[in-house]
Amino acid sequence: MRLAWLIARRFRQGTAKQGFLSFISASSTIGIALGCAVLIAALSMMNGFNQVLQNKLLAVVPQIEYSAVEGALDNWELVAEIAERNPQVVATAPGVNATVMVQTQSTFHGIQVRGVSAEHEQKVSSLSDYVSKEDWQRWQQKRGLLLGAGLAEKLDLEVGDSVSLLTPEKSERGFRSPERVRLQVTGLFQFGGQIDYHNAYVSLDTAINELDFARDVSSVRLRVKDVFSAPAVAREVGNELPELVYLDDWTRSHGHLYRDIELVRWVVYLVLILVMAVACFNIVSTLIMTVAKKRSQIAMLKTLGMKDKTLLQSFVLQGVMNGLYGVVIGCVCGILLAQFLPSIMLTLETWFNFDVLSSDIYFVGEVPSEWIWSDVFLVAGVALLMSLLATLYPAWRAVKVEPAKALHQST
Secondary structure (H helix, E strand, O other): HHHHHHHHHHHHHHHHOOHHHHHHHHHHHHHHHHHHHHHHOOOHHHHHHHHHHHHHHHHHHHHHHEOOOOOOOHOOOOOOOOHHHOOOOEEEEEEEEEEEEEEOOOOEEEEEEEEEEEHHHHHHHHHHHHHHHHHHHHHHOOOOEEHHHHHHHOOOOOOOEEEEEEEEOOOOOOOOEEEEEEEEEHHHHHHHHOHHHHEEEHHHHHHHHOOOOOOOOOOEEEEEEHHHHHHHHHHHHHHOOOOOEEEEEEEEHOOOHHHHHHHHHHHHHHHHHEEEHHHHHHHHHHHHHHHHOOHHHHHHHOOOOOOHHHHHHHHHHHHHHHHHHHHHHHHHHHHHHHOHHHHHHHHOOOOHHHOOOOOOOOOOOOOOOOOOOHHHHHHHHHHHHHHHHHHHHHHHHHHHHOOHHHOOOOO
């Protein structure tokens, strides 16, 4: 093995002194390095979106929610008690949901209003993290309306202004006529994305007594330890409930975001294989040209008694060295790129005055990134494996060189 290593180094040094062959060899190393760096950065970006989805979006939207089929739940405390028996459930919170129209002068806007208990809501949601401390205290004390910052800006509202909420009301004939209720905007929350434009919060008492959404609590919201177990936990707890309810979990309302992230991840994996395959074609070209130029040296080595196995190992090692240099350089650059990707994107946005992710549309306003060692090892492993496979055919060609014929042709 040591002899094969020495011959591989000698052949590689000889290749570096030949212009065109040196260029092809360097391009294979650079191609593998660029592929590794870009793919590590891309996978890190997917990891970042996944983490933001779990830690930000799913910390505000309901992970699991049970809603009354009509009106209010018969016994929401019993529903919460049964749910909390499940080891996967962290906490529960009562609520009331309704779709209303917000009116300011001649402007109307449809929003989803949720009546919540501030004490219970903090156990299942991180809503208070996106509200200033003053607004959160004011909202708890004055029992007003907690409005999204995006909607407040669109309707030209500020804290202290009053708005009219048009809520549906059943008449005796079954028609719904709007009932107007005025509330003061006592706080603003700024989460990002469409939630800021379509959601608002009021206290549970206000929702039941003033807005008359329901005679009592109409839904129970659950927070679970593992968000990906939410569908199974929702079915498991739902089968134990004593009354009929509508079952909902985040995979139904926002699952498309996670599926999109996973789809892009698999596309990145496919691109990883294709990019590495293209980069490794240069290794094949380099080694085949090396075999063609070194036929006489190969013939002399075989004449001196070198075994085919040693010769095969030398050419395999030569190709793997090209891949190894590219993998090391690419992984180091990829980790650095992934580490500073958010800062780099913010700098580019500032220089060229554009937004990669608009906070008005998406729930995240900047490109997230989180690199993990498993992705680095995956990219490095695939690159080295492709480099190894690329050496097999040229190495086989070197073993098949006939010493007598090669020496005759060289004279």
